[in-house]
Amino acid sequence: MARRSARHPWRALVGRLLFVVLCLATGAAVDTNSARTADDRLGEAGRSEAMAAEGHLERRSTEQVLVSARSGAPDGPAAEAAARDLTERMRKLPEGRAWPPRCGRTTTAS
Secondary structure: OHHHHHHOHHHHHHHHHHHHHHHHHHHHHOOOOOOOHHHHOOHHHHHHHHHHHHOOOOOOOOOOOOOOOOOOOOOHHHHHHHHHHHHHHHHOOHHHOOOOOOOOOOOOOO
């Protein structure tokens, strides 16, 4: 097979390309079955996950944002203004309506 591919490189290249196209077409034609969160519930951890889901105790998605200066020490009022602006923009999103109204302040030791 290697000798044939070496003697006819264009045929080998076209054959491989056709094989890839055939694989992609077959994959697209086959019905897919997406995994759900419940599919991963195995063992003790799975049982506790199922109990939490039944009690509506799932963790909400969270986002942590670090506001920092490009160089040097961060400017306090500018950083707080940026954090307030970001908070307001996030609250306008459907997912951000229940966003906690807290802003943490981090200081760095020099």
